Amino acid sequence: MTLAQPSHDDTIVEHVPTPLLDVVGLSKSFPVRRGVLRRVVANVRAVDGVDLKIAPGETLGLVGESGSGKSTTGRLVLRLIEPDRGIVRLAGTDITALDRNALRAARADMQMIFQDPLASLDPSATILDSVAEPLSVHLHMSGAARTERVLDLLEQVGLTSRHLYRLPAELSGGQRQRVSIARALALNPKVLVLDEPVSALDVSTQAQVVNLLSDLQREHGMSYLFIAHDLAVVRRVSQHIAVMYLGRIVESGPAEVIYTNPRHPYTQALLSATPIPNPVLQRERTRIILRGEVPSPADPPPGCHFHTRCPYVMEVCRVVNPPRTETPDGSSVVCHLHVSSASSSAAVENTARD
Amino acid sequence: MTPGSDPSPATRLMDSRQPVILAVEHLSVAVDSPDGPLGLIDDVSFDIRQGETLGLVGESGSGKTVTSLAVIGLLPRNVRTVGGAVRVGDTDLVGMPERAMRRVRGRDIAMVFQEPLSSLNPAFTIGNQIAEMVRAHEPVSRRGARARAVEMLDLAGIPQPQKRFHDYPHTFSGGMRQRAMIAMALTCHPKLLIADEPTTALDVTIQAQILELLRSLQREFGTAMLFVTHDLGVVADICDRVCVMYAGQVVEQSNVETLFAQPCHPYTDGLLRSVPQGASSTSRLATIPGVVPPADQMPAGCRFAPRCDFAVAACSAAAPQLESSASGGLARCCRQHELHLRGAQ
Amino acid sequence: MTAISLTRSHRVRAVRLRRIARQFCSHRLALVALIFLVGLALVAVLADVLAPFDPRHQDYDVLNKGPSVHHWLGTDSLGRDMLSRLIHGARVSLLSSVGAIALTLVIAVPLAIWSGYAGGLVDMVVMRITDALQVIPPLVLALAIVGVLGPSVRNIVIALSIIFAPSFIRLVRGEVLAVREATYIEASRSIGSSPFYIVRRRVLHNIASPLIVQTSVTLGFALLAEAGLSFIGLGVQPPNPSWGNMLSTSYASIFTAPAQIYIPGSAIALTVFAFNLVGDGLRDVLGVSSASISRHSL
Numbered sequence: 002m003t004l005a006q007p008s009h010d011d012t013i014v015e016h017v018p019t020p021l022l023d024v025v026g027l028s029k030s031f032p033v034r035r036g037v038l039r040r041v042v043a044n045v046r047a048v049d050g051v052d053l054k055i056a057p058g059e060t061l062g063l064v065g066e067s068g069s070g071k072s073t074t075g076r077l078v079l080r081l082i083e084p085d086r087g088i089v090r091l092a093g094t095d096i097t098a099l100d101r102n103a104l105r106a107a108r109a110d111m112q113m114i115f116q117d118p119l120a121s122l123d124p125s126a127t128i129l130d131s132v133a134e135p136l137s138v139h140l141h142m143s144g145a146a147r148t149e150r151v152l153d154l155l156e157q158v159g160l161t162s163r164h165l166y167r168l169p170a171e172l173s174g175g176q177r178q179r180v181s182i183a184r185a186l187a188l189n190p191k192v193l194v195l196d197e198p199v200s201a202l203d204v205s206t207q208a209q210v211v212n213l214l215s216d217l218q219r220e221h222g223m224s225y226l227f228i229a230h231d232l233a234v235v236r237r238v239s240q241h242i243a244v245m246y247l248g249r250i251v252e253s254g255p256a257e258v259i260y261t262n263p264r265h266p267y268t269q270a271l272l273s274a275t276p277i278p279n280p281v282l283q284r285e286r287t288r289i290i291l292r293g294e295v296p297s298p299a300d301p302p303p304g305c306h307f308h309t310r311c312p313y314v315m316e317v318c319r320v321v322n323p324p325r326t327e328t329p330d331g332s333s334v335v336c337h338l339h340v341s342s343a344s345s346s347a348a349v350e351n352t353a354r355d
Numbered sequence: 356m357t358p359g360s361d362p363s364p365a366t367r368l369m370d371s372r373q374p375v376i377l378a379v380e381h382l383s384v385a386v387d388s389p390d391g392p393l394g395l396i397d398d399v400s401f402d403i404r405q406g407e408t409l410g411l412v413g414e415s416g417s418g419k420t421v422t423s424l425a426v427i428g429l430l431p432r433n434v435r436t437v438g439g440a441v442r443v444g445d446t447d448l449v450g451m452p453e454r455a456m457r458r459v460r461g462r463d464i465a466m467v468f469q470e471p472l473s474s475l476n477p478a479f480t481i482g483n484q485i486a487e488m489v490r491a492h493e494p495v496s497r498r499g500a501r502a503r504a505v506e507m508l509d510l511a512g513i514p515q516p517q518k519r520f521h522d523y524p525h526t527f528s529g530g531m532r533q534r535a536m537i538a539m540a541l542t543c544h545p546k547l548l549i550a551d552e553p554t555t556a557l558d559v560t561i562q563a564q565i566l567e568l569l570r571s572l573q574r575e576f577g578t579a580m581l582f583v584t585h586d587l588g589v590v591a592d593i594c595d596r597v598c599v600m601y602a603g604q605v606v607e608q609s610n611v612e613t614l615f616a617q618p619c620h621p622y623t624d625g626l627l628r629s630v631p632q633g634a635s636s637t638s639r640l641a642t643i644p645g646v647v648p649p650a651d652q653m654p655a656g657c658r659f660a661p662r663c664d665f666a667v668a669a670c671s672a673a674a675p676q677l678e679s680s681a682s683g684g685l686a687r688c689c690r691q692h693e694l695h696l697r698g699a700q
Numbered sequence: 701m702t703a704i705s706l707t708r709s710h711r712v713r714a715v716r717l718r719r720i721a722r723q724f725c726s727h728r729l730a731l732v733a734l735i736f737l738v739g740l741a742l743v744a745v746l747a748d749v750l751a752p753f754d755p756r757h758q759d760y761d762v763l764n765k766g767p768s769v770h771h772w773l774g775t776d777s778l779g780r781d782m783l784s785r786l787i788h789g790a791r792v793s794l795l796s797s798v799g800a801i802a803l804t805l806v807i808a809v810p811l812a813i814w815s816g817y818a819g820g821l822v823d824m825v826v827m828r829i830t831d832a833l834q835v836i837p838p839l840v841l842a843l844a845i846v847g848v849l850g851p852s853v854r855n856i857v858i859a860l861s862i863i864f865a866p867s868f869i870r871l872v873r874g875e876v877l878a879v880r881e882a883t884y885i886e887a888s889r890s891i892g893s894s895p896f897y898i899v900r901r902r903v904l905h906n907i908a909s910p911l912i913v914q915t916s917v918t919l920g921f922a923l924l925a926e927a928g929l930s931f932i933g934l935g936v937q938p939p940n941p942s943w944g945n946m947l948s949t950s951y952a953s954i955f956t957a958p959a960q961i962y963i964p965g966s967a968i969a970l971t972v973f974a975f976n977l978v979g980d981g982l983r984d985v986l987g988v989s990s991a992s993i994s995r996h997s998l
Contacts, residue, residue, distance in 0.1 A: 066558035108892030120883035125905040166712040203414040208629035208640035233631040274563035276588030280611045283591040
């Protein structure tokens with residue numbers, strides 16, 4: 002597998018058999034407007050050339066901190082925000098090329114779970130009403146049949162008929178998130194994008210919901226794009242992981258490889274910063290404490306975005322965008338430290354592209 | 356910049372000859388409700404020695420934040436301390452008039468909150484707020500206060516402190532704001548710093564920086580710390596001793612290594628096992644079934660019994676008391692000596 | 701099992717409404733005000749039956765008389781029964797104010813929802829029109845409209861509807877803007893629901909509360925405005941009574957027979973007060989913050 006050309010197509014790292022979700026070159030910038038005339042003064046490059054592949058029935062964990070663009074990526078994949086560039090293929094269909102009506106119909110196959118369980122539900126609508134929405138909109142179900150199906154979905158997520166007529170404010174955080182999951186399952190989607198689905202929940206509730214998500218995935222064979230900042234949770238649920246920093250994927254690969262042998266300095270720092278709930282181990286670890294703050298996405302550093310905080314920064318990092326390199330254990334990393342000679346020409350072309 | 360890795364602090368040896376800075380004794384707090392006072396925390400006791408960090412751990416509804424607010428006297432208007440004492444030195448802070456409490460706050464006890472943006476006054480510069488704090492407690496000139504403020508900002512790791520003295524809170528990033536809050540809190544070298552989930556809203560790499568900052572400042576000033584959190588990883592990182600709270604009560608108290616290695620209360624055990632440890636993706640997380648009971652529906656007897664794997668009839672019959680545990684701490688469980696809990700091992 | 705579930709949903713909704721009603725009733729002042737308004741409405745509807753005399757009938761034997769057995773509230777300077785004029789005036793006043801607000805709700809509110817949800821060009825056009833309408837002082841604008849169209853109840857309703865539209869448009873648009881950014885709206889979009897579905901099923905019931913309170917309070921203002929217009933002769937024309945023109949005909953006798961001013965004046969004041977009290981009660985019960993209402997009032 003060579004990197005003789007600027008990578009876009011087949012040089013994605015994982016040897017993933019016919020991916021269910023295939024994302025190539027996804028990019029999105031948000032203009033910053035100032036002044037009375039609303040002139041564009043800067044562009045926030047929230048997502049900058051992201052490639053992802055998810056196999057059927059598998060989970061890709063997308064990890065990053067604030068400003069990494071991971072939440073925006075999730076929304077771009079579903080076209081809740083329109084991408085500037087890039088192609089998203091779901092089971093062969095090019096989602097990005099669909100017109101508005103076809104897109105709405107295609108949404109039955111791809112659903113989203115949001116971070117804030119309370120905000121994701123209409124506060125004035127009963128649980129029945131919220132969960133029934135996809136059934137009404139896509140399948141035009143109504144009446145008794147629809148209520149039966151809603152009950153069936155609620156039971157799958159561990160709720161009962163007692164919850165049918167409650168309002169979201171009357172449920173706990175964990176229950177609300179279950180309702181969102183039931184709603185997302187209604188049309189048997191092929192892929193679920195989960196945007197920090199357990200971050201707003203207590204630790205013991207997190208465990209319940211994570212288990213539920215795993216069970217449902219096994220049962221229905223869905224693929225998950227699991228977006229999170231908590232590496233420990235992501236490792237639990239994902240077969241593959243991609244790490245994002247300032248709009249770009251800096252490292253990706255099988256979950257175990259990323260955890261046991263992280264190559265990118267940012268991934269190493271991220272793993273080091275995540276505290277282990279074991280005081281003896283935690284206090285004996287070598288820590289990598291990054292200096293400085295995350296640069297503003299409106300004004301990303303030239304060359305490698307991470308160079309301003311990288312403990313291993315070299316001259317080339319400040320100028321040239323690093324190429325993607327594959328490693329023997331199946332991961333890929335975007336870093337000058339790991340560049341092999343064959344890919345240095347690709348590096349030059351990558352910089353020219355910018 | 357050379358490949359950096361800070362030397363990790365060795366587990367602090369507990370010097371029990373260090374004086375006790377804060378002693379909370381049988382503290383109970385209730386909120387006014389249409390049906391009368393509702394208990395929020397019940398019979399909470401712990402003490403903190405100089406230089407030590409006590410972690411107050413619990414999930415939402417555990418009462419940990421209420422406890423920390425009660426200590427510093429910042430309970431909301433309809434919430435009151437209804438029993439117990441909070442002793443700093445020889446003085447009991449419970450029932451102290453507000454004017455006297457204002458002298459205590461900042462000088463003896465300071466607090467850092469979770470959301471610095473809502474705790475810092477947006478209409479004043481950071482430097483102004485810190486200097487005001489100094490002048491409220493010490494007879495220092497304006498210039499002197501300013502110099503102190505700049506010095507604290509520098510100690511807190513804020514680059515270009517003289518320049519940033521004149522900046523407003525909204526121009527700081529989340530991590531910087533938290534540093535400014537910590538600088539402000541420690542300006543008058545209080546004996547006790549209460550940190551209420553100071554890193555929960557921060558990215559994990561920034562959290563690591565802030566925890567390191569807290570540790571280094573604590574070493575420098577010898578400040579004791581009451582660290583409120585729900586994150587067991589952070590507890591393992593920074594706390595010397597831990598108090599686990601559930602439904603308004605302390606259910607276990609122990610030093611940090613023992614808590615994780617040999618928990619004595621089923622709730623602690625359940626918490627430890629439900630934290631994702633990094634095992635493979637095929638094994639399920641252990642869970643604690645059920646939810647925390649709301650304040651007005653507290654079960655009689657043991658409050659954790661309805662969710663406990665080890666509950667027997669005696670558990671719901673009588674409310675258990677805090678007793679010495681096998682690990683040398685305290686636990687509120689009538690079966691603690693029969694159970695052999697192993698936590699996450 | 702599902703048959704039971706279906707009836708349960710209606711029962712649950714009824715329980716919620718009952719709870720709101722009960723809370724409202726605990727605001728005694730608001731409850732009294734509501735009863736008063738309902739009573740007034742009944743009086744207005746049954747005016748022909750309830751009024752003892754024809755309000756236009758002039759009896760020269762009883763000019764400017766005080767209360768008596770035949771004329772409970774006395775007579776005016778042309779011998780007309782005050783009580784009957786008051787009753788018929790109620791009909792006119794209520795009709796104008798309710799009609800004006802109803803017209804606003806039917807036309808301005810859907811426009812505002814469209815403007816707020818769709819944004820873009822539609823929003824810009826609607827907001828500029830609203831701005832233009834608000835530039836002119838409202839009563840002057842009403843005068844102009846009625847002046848051009850001619851004085852009549854229908855034209856008053858049109859004029860009032862136009863001058864109160866901007867505050868409703870701003871309120872509704874503001875609420876829609878806030879709701880539009882909510883995560884549950886994004887969730888509906890991710891489900892693939894059409895904008896019509898989203899507005900109908902997810903937006904409307906979440907903007908209802910402030911709208912209800914605003915309506916109740918503005919009814920009071922509308923009544924006041926109608927009285928003002930009738931007072932200066934641009935409303936209902938004499939001899940047909942309205943509370944406003946009763947004030948203007950009684951003005952001449954202000955020193956000799958002040959009751960003739962007090963009676964319609966008190967009626968106006970009490971009714972406006974009642975509308976405001978009901979509005980306050982609704983605001984408390986529905987949990988609407990006063991900020992979102994007062995910001996948009998005239």
